Amino acid sequence: MDRTFRLAGCLLLSLAVSLGQESSLRAEARSSYETIDYVLPRMVKIFGAGGMQSLAAYGTGFLVSKDGHIVTVWSHVLDPDEVIVVLNDGRRFTASVLGAEPGLDLAVLKLNVEDRELDLPHFSLANEVASASEGTRILAFSNMFKVATGDEPVSVVHGVIAAKTNLQARRGAFEVPYNGSVYVIDAATNNSGAAGGLLTTREGRLLGMIGRELRNAETNTWVNYSIPLANLSDSVQQIISGNFRSSAEERDAPTAARNYDPTDFGIVMVPDVLYRTPAYVDRTLVGSSARTNGLEPNDLVLFVGDDLVQSIREMKEAIGRLEAGDTLRLTIRRDDQTFEFRVPKK
Numbered sequence: 001m002d003r004t005f006r007l008a009g010c011l012l013l014s015l016a017v018s019l020g021q022e023s024s025l026r027a028e029a030r031s032s033y034e035t036i037d038y039v040l041p042r043m044v045k046i047f048g049a050g051g052m053q054s055l056a057a058y059g060t061g062f063l064v065s066k067d068g069h070i071v072t073v074w075s076h077v078l079d080p081d082e083v084i085v086v087l088n089d090g091r092r093f094t095a096s097v098l099g100a101e102p103g104l105d106l107a108v109l110k111l112n113v114e115d116r117e118l119d120l121p122h123f124s125l126a127n128e129v130a131s132a133s134e135g136t137r138i139l140a141f142s143n144m145f146k147v148a149t150g151d152e153p154v155s156v157v158h159g160v161i162a163a164k165t166n167l168q169a170r171r172g173a174f175e176v177p178y179n180g181s182v183y184v185i186d187a188a189t190n191n192s193g194a195a196g197g198l199l200t201t202r203e204g205r206l207l208g209m210i211g212r213e214l215r216n217a218e219t220n221t222w223v224n225y226s227i228p229l230a231n232l233s234d235s236v237q238q239i240i241s242g243n244f245r246s247s248a249e250e251r252d253a254p255t256a257a258r259n260y261d262p263t264d265f266g267i268v269m270v271p272d273v274l275y276r277t278p279a280y281v282d283r284t285l286v287g288s289s290a291r292t293n294g295l296e297p298n299d300l301v302l303f304v305g306d307d308l309v310q311s312i313r314e315m316k317e318a319i320g321r322l323e324a325g326d327t328l329r330l331t332i333r334r335d336d337q338t339f340e341f342r343v344p345k346k
């Protein structure tokens with residue numbers, strides 16, 4: 001009889017635990033749905049430059065003020081003077097880059113609507129930012145693959161934080177400027193258009209900004225990661241207040257005058273919006289030496305003379321050192337082959 005009572009007690013305890021777990025899961029599910037309802041109106045879709053070398057012409061951002069300040073990733077999409085921003089309800093505005101910190105992969109946009117107040121739903125970086133550890137369950141919001149172009153909601157992916165570590169990654173053959181701490185996500189979060197999206201806890205606390213499509217520098221595998229907002233919030237506030245000077249501005253302060261520029265040889269490069277934008281040729285000018293000598297769009301410049309160049313900035317610096325009468329000697333990669341060109345100034 002005692003064994004029967006003990007067995008019945010164990011069964012009741014097991015049932016109570018199961019019901020408690022089910023209740024907890026239901027509560028968490030309700031919390032997740034509430035979080036999604038809260039976050040979606042504060043997300044935006046961004047449309048700008050792209051379309052070359054598999055670079056998407058769209059991205060994601062999120063509102064951080066009622067006046068239309070938007071946090072997003074610093075990328076080629078923002079190259080035009082104005083980009084198109086589509087709110088969650090489908091309204092379309094133009095926006096301009098208010099400020100950026102390439103070293104943090106951060107940009108802040110401002111909607112061009114100064115003639116009227118919008119009173120937009122937005123996040124408070126001062127009150128809603130949190131930190132998380134491994135195993136934290138998360139939600140990732142982004143316009144990956146341009147699933148939303150109007151009033152459609154952005155995508156929501158759920159997963160867990162696999163690790164918090166320093167980023168060691170690259171885009172193609174080039175190292176990325178940001179190498180600070182990131183959340184590595186056990187979910188496919190970093191797809192085309194997802195950069196600039198938002199990572200939150202299931203309860204809605206803000207964790208990070210989804211980064212660009214990058215590969216691990218050591219394993220050559222794609223990285224799903226998010227930059228902690230705790231690393232970005234001070235810079236965001238300084239940009240909005242107008243009290244910010246980026247590392248790029250300090251780094252690019254004038255030093256010595258350049259004698260020549262790529263356009264002097266008829267070469268137009270792709271938009272230079274990243275710290276180490278690869279030196280791809282966008283186009284050559286009609287009648288120029290570059291076009292006459294066979295340089296083509298999408299050629300990747302590897303060397304200027306004997307100088308290895310790993311970015312458009314380095315290429316411009318090397319060309320700027322040429323003297324009057326010098327012939328520009330370029331080593332380029334086209335598809336899987338390497339070619340050398342001599343381009344005289346015309």
